[in-house]
Amino acid sequence: MGKKSIYLIILTVLFVFSNCRTPKIGIDSVLSNEKYKSVKLKVKVISNLGTEKTKILIGFNSRGDRLIFLGPMNQVFFEILVKGNRSKIIVPKKKQYWVGEFREFLYNFWGINLSYNEIKALLLEQRFNSNKLRDCGFTIRIFESEIKKYPIKINLKSHDIRLEFKVYEVKKRSGKIVFSKRIKGYKEVSLERLLKRNSE
DSSP: OOHHHHHHHHHHHHHHHHHTSOOOOOEEOSOOOOEEEEEEEEEEEEETTEEEEEEEEEEEETTEEEEEEEOTTOOEEEEEEEETTEEEEEETTTTEEEEEEHHHHHHHHHOOOOOHHHHHHHHHHOOOOHHHHHHTTOEEEEEEOSSTTOSEEEEEEOSSEEEEEEEOOOEEEESEEOOOOOOTTOEEOOHHHHHHHHHO
8 A cells, every 4th residue: 555545535534524513502602601511422313214313411590501413423413402492403514593482393303202301300300291292292201310421211112113322410600602693695494404404
């Protein structure tokens, strides 16, 4: 193998690893006394379409929440801004976005008919309405993990999908979360189209 080939291989490996770095929640670089909480989730989705793995980064404070959904190679699937009952779902790769209730997104994405605050309370505090989950067609199991990295594991299962959440420790950090994103050149689309496009 020649020096040129080795050089190309090294460049390729460096490029792959540089693109695998985990993106971070948008924080204002200006010095601020504000605090926010951050958490990382790993989700395994098992359905008749196969098995998919997703990572979710969440940063939140009293003003709102910002989420990033990542694929196996840390590619950004969704950036989500949540304030109250409204959310903006952004797909950077396709330069598209949708605005509406998070419940509608979650139902179309994973079949879970819960509001953002309800799914957040379930995952981060293990607070949930068992009757409501049952009405949604889901059973739930919560495990306290012996692995220090993630203290809680939550399984949701319906007749056609199983979701396994590994919930990592919630940490308090210093910084000011940015609750906006430049979307000049992005197109507002229907939720159906947003999700369809994202899966292509």
